[in-house]
Amino acid sequence: PDVTHLHPGDRVMGLFGIGSTAITDHRMITTTPHHWTHTQAAGTPVAFLTAYYGLTDLAHARPGQTLLVHSAAGGVGQATLQLARHLGLTTYATAHPSKWDTLRHHGIPDTHIASTRTLEFEDKFRTTTH
Secondary structure, three states: OOOOOOOOOOOEEEOOOOOOOOOOOHHHEEEOOOOOOHHHHHHHHHHHHHHHHHHHHHOOOOOOOEEEEOOOOOHHHHHHHHHHHHHOOEEEEEEOHHHHHHHHHOOOOHHHEEEOOOOHHHHHHHHHHO
């Protein structure tokens, strides 16, 4: 009776068990975007939870801190970029040059982007942080 945003037959994603039938609190799920595959719906919460755990529980990230995300164009990397922006972190990122547009799409400036294929990121980022 308290659930008004979901209906029987809706495709849903969130934090719950995996199976043809699962029971969970309605606040832990949302409808799956129509254009998403089941794989995308299953993987997105995992990527964001991994990123969130790393930033909040392990790193204790706070606004104004600086973060380097290696391989930032992958699933967990992109989730980390989004959460880092939400947390007010200054973010630097590495990725294969063919994926730099993905980083730019997330608001990472070119001065904060370097290749995962070389070690240039250390010198490049050091000059922008000092």
